[in-house]
Amino acid sequence: MSEMSTLVDVRPVSKGPRPLLWRRTGFFLMLLVVLAGLFGFLGDRVGVVEGNAPEGHHLRLEYAASARPGLDVPFEVTLTNPEGLDPEVTLALTGEYLDIYETQAWYPAASEEKRDGEWLYLTFATEGQPVMVIDFDAYIQPTSRGIHDGEIALVVDGTPVDPLSFRTVLFP
Numbered sequence: 647m648s649e650m651s652t653l654v655d656v657r658p659v660s661k662g663p664r665p666l667l668w669r670r671t672g673f674f675l676m677l678l679v680v681l682a683g684l685f686g687f688l689g690d691r692v693g694v695v696e697g698n699a700p701e702g703h704h705l706r707l708e709y710a711a712s713a714r715p716g717l718d719v720p721f722e723v724t725l726t727n728p729e730g731l732d733p734e735v736t737l738a739l740t741g742e743y744l745d746i747y748e749t750q751a752w753y754p755a756a757s758e759e760k761r762d763g764e765w766l767y768l769t770f771a772t773e774g775q776p777v778m779v780i781d782f783d784a785y786i787q788p789t790s791r792g793i794h795d796g797e798i799a800l801v802v803d804g805t806p807v808d809p810l811s812f813r814t815v816l817f818p
Contacts, residue, residue, distance in 0.1 A: 653744055655797050656677050658760060659797065661813045667698050667787055670692060670770055673815050675707060675818055678815055687739050689712070689816070690710065690712060690713045690714065690717065690719070690815075691710070691711040691712045691713075692708060692710065692711060692720055693708070693709055693710070693711030693812060693813075694706065694707065694708050694709075694810070694812075695707050695709075695798075695810045695812045696810070697808065698726075698808075699799070699800040699807065699809050700800065700802050700807045700808065701727070701802065702727050702728070702729060703725060703726065703731075704725070704726045704727070705723070705724075705725055705798065705799075705800055705810060706723070706724040706725075706726075707721075707722070707724075707798050707810060707812060708720050708721070708722045708724075709721050709796075709812055709814065710786070710814050711813070711814060711815065712814065712815040712816070712817065713814065713815075713817070714786065714816065714817050714818070715785055715786045715787060715788045715789065715790050715791070715816060715818075716785065716786060716788050717785055718784075718785045719784070719785060719786055721736065721747075721781070721782035721784060722781050722782070722788070723780040723781075723782075723798065724777065724778070724779050724780075725737070725772075725777070725778045725780070725800070726777045726778075726794070727776055727813070728776055728777060729776070730774045730775065731772040731774060731775060731776065731777075731778055732772065732774075733771065733772060733773070733774055734757070734770065734771055735767055735769070735770055735772055735778070735800065735801075736758075736767055736768065736769045736770075736774065736800075736801035737767070737768050737770070737780070737798060737799070737800060737801065738765040738766070738767050738797075738798070738799045738800075738801050738806035738809070739765065739766045739767075739768070739796065739797070739798050740764065740765065740795070740796040740797045740798075741761050741762075741763075741764060741765055741766040742764075742796075743794055743795065743796030743797075743814075744766060744796075745751050745753075745787075746786055746790040746794050746814065746816065747782070747784040747785065747786065747787065748784060748786070749782065749784040750783035750784060751781070751783050752768065752780060752781070752782055752783075753780070753781045753782075754770060754771075754780065755789075756768040756770055757770060757771050765774050765806060767801060768780075773782070786816060790816050791816050791817075791818060792815075793813060793814070793815050793816075794814045794815075795811065795812070795813050796811070796812050796813070796814070796815065797809035797811050797812070798812070
């Protein structure tokens with residue numbers, strides 16, 4: 647009986663720095679992703695923009711700076727004026743930005759809503775109080791992805807004045 651070798655077709659092990667370089671590169675990329683997740687760079691984040699609006703008003707928005715589809719996210723507007731707000735105030739929001747949300751409702755409910763090609767106008771009764779907090783009960787639509795820019799402004803004489811800009815990044 648003749649002996650047959652099982653090593654006849656086996657390729658020799660390649661030597662050199664290339665396989666080691668690829669392993670190290672892969673390891674460091676994976677380490678970078680793990681560290682980014684560990685320190686919160688890949689998760690949901692809340693952003694805040696605020697600024698002074700006309701006639702002594704101060705406008706503040708707390709929103710989702712980054713999120714994933716299907717999650718409840720904050721969207722809270724605070725309007726203040728130490729001298730008291732007008733009996734009715736109107737806010738303008740970029741209408742296209744709001745398309746990323748599945749909405750439940752505005753709290754308190756707007757007394758009037760209208761939309762033109764760019765803005766959604768929401769009118770709220772304030773009862774002359776110095777502070778009004780408006781909450782948007784919503785979550786990100788399951789199909790939404792990408793980067794979405796928006797603006798919010800107080801409306802004076804039918805025109806949005808000094809809008810605050812904000813951005814939401816949606817991860818898959």
